[in-house]
Amino acid sequence: MAVLVIGATGFIGPRLIKRLIDRGESVVGMDLNPGAASFSGVPIGAPVVRGDVTQFEDVMRVVLDVKPERLINLAYGLGAGEGNPHQVMRLDILGMDNCFEAARLAGVKRVVYASSIAVSGQQSHFGDRLVNEDDPVHGTSQYAMHKIFNEFQARKYIKNYGMSIIGVRPANVTGPDKVRGSVDHVQIMTDAARGKPVHLPNKGMMRLLVHVDDMAEIFTRILLAEAPRHHLYNSGGLPVSLGELADAVRGFLPDAQITFANEGGREESGNYLVDWSRLAKEFGVEYPGLHTWVLQIINEVRRQEGLAPV
Ligand SMILES: NC(=O)c1ccc[n+]([C@@H]2O[C@H](COP(=O)([O-])OP(=O)(O)OC[C@H]3O[C@@H](n4cnc5c(N)ncnc54)[C@H](O)[C@@H]3O)[C@@H](O)[C@H]2O)c1
Incomplete structure (x- = not known):
């Protein structure tokens, strides 16, 4: 059609x-x-x-x-x-x-x-x-x-x-080439994939990826x-703090330089606990898991940069 x-x-x-x-x-x-x-x-x-x-x-x-x-x-x-x-x-x-x-x-x-x-x-x-x-x-x-x-x-x-x-x-929404909207989660994965240091304000800030x-x-x-x-x-999506996301990245890139100015941020987070059972039940949507997404994004960026996959 x-x-x-x-x-x-x-x-x-x-x-x-x-x-x-x-x-x-x-x-x-x-x-x-x-x-x-x-x-x-x-x-x-x-x-x-x-x-x-x-x-x-x-x-x-x-x-x-x-x-x-x-x-x-x-x-x-x-x-x-x-x-x-x-x-x-x-x-x-x-x-x-x-x-x-x-x-x-x-x-x-x-x-x-x-x-x-x-x-x-x-x-x-x-x-x-x-x-x-x-x-x-x-x-x-x-x-x-x-x-x-x-x-x-x-x-x-x-x-x-x-x-x-x-x-x-x-x-x-997260992915290797996101440049508008929330991008702190993107930076954690893509800068680390390029071997660049990343410094963000709040380790406890929650995102729903x-x-x-x-x-x-x-x-x-x-x-x-x-x-x-x-x-x-x-x-x-998958609720995760930026600190937890950084840990997931370090699981693939142990030398990643990801630092935060503050431990907190959870209390100021936007809505991250969401019921999406409507979509899951009617359209059979399932998400593969945070580590799968993180690895995919890291390797997409590394491929673009001509670096070996991890
Ligand atoms: N990306 C996210 O994290 C996210 C999260 C929640 C909701 N959304 C919503 O999903 C939608 C798509 O998001 P996206 O990330 O692809 O956005 P995007 O900004 O990457 O893409 C928007 C597109 O609209 C085009 N555009 C802008 N002004 C236009 C105009 N006057 N006429 C015609 N086209 C025009 C731009 O050139 C661009 O290609 C948006 O409504 C956004 O608010 C996105």
């Missing part, structure tokens, strides 16, 4: 496109920056047209050209917003509205969009318990507020027009599913 991926050349988009193509789907990407190089240097494998998601005419034109059965919007101001509220509001809020409205007018059968674990805010709001998709949201950053509003926009379009719109709340390949697989399954049972899914 025809699938349109908006925000196609960032961190998650190219991996999603490769998976869709492997399953035999006919994929077209749209991005403001269609020529971005992928980490591994492997071509994306689908045409990517230039288009600005904040311009309704661009989105509508591409939707009418591609006639997708499925559309996913990944275009976003990731890790942005606090310094340039106007520009990011247009991208995150207006961009999402443009996707929903174009999909409505063209009769697209399924729209998927990325929300975020950021909607939940700090773990301390919930105490020491798992947070599910029905819990109240406590995010306060502009990024979190935009994601909360995106979920509202989706509910509105679902209610008013009966559309199939599914949101996914990714946790802290999910590998970018697994994230791409989740989006693939939800996009292609016949009839998802819910409108919102937590990706969940």
Whole structure:
């Protein structure tokens, strides 16, 4: 079937496109920056047209050209917003509205969009318990507020027009080439893989990690599913402190120079205890384990750098 991926050349988009193509789907990407190089240097494998998601005419034109059965919007101001509220509001809020409205007018059968674990805010709001998709949201950053509003926009379009719109709340997505959003966990693995020292503020800071390949697989399954049972899914992931992650890295690279300024950080951590049983049960998602991801990322970076794998 025809699938349109908006925000196609960032961190998650190219991996999603490769998976869709492997399953035999006919994929077209749209991005403001269609020529971005992928980490591994492997071509994306689908045409990517230039288009600005904040311009309704661009989105509508591409939707009418591609006639997708499925559309996913990944275009976003990731890790942005606090310094340039106007520009990011247009991208995150207006961009999402443009996707929903174009999909409505063209009769697209399924729209998927990325929300975020950021909607939940700090773990301390919930105490020491798992947070599910029905819990109240406590995010306060502009990024979190935009994601909360995106979920509202989706509910509105679902209610008013009966559309199939599914949101996914990714946790802290990790991988060798991540440069936007949370990157402390990435640095611990990639700098160590390159033999570079890494120094971070808080050893106890918690992250909920999910590998970018697994994230791409989740989006693939939800996009292609016949009839998802819910409108919102937590990706969940593996909760780990940065100190524990550093220990996992040292298991493969005993000489890694990873240091922290403080022992603490756990109390200030964002939501890291997440109930993702919805996704696990309905889509059969399982994560392989932290050490598998860490080794994979270290060796991907070392391959890129021309270093021997560990
Ligand atoms: N990566 C994570 O850790 C993470 C975690 C939670 C949620 N998410 C969400 O998942 C989605 C994808 O994340 P990602 O890591 O691939 O992001 P990314 O920033 O790597 O990719 C976003 C893509 O959107 C494109 N884009 C930006 N402005 C555009 C515009 N005006 N028109 C068209 N395209 C535009 C960019 O060129 C880029 O290719 C985002 O909504 C993000 O908020 C990501």
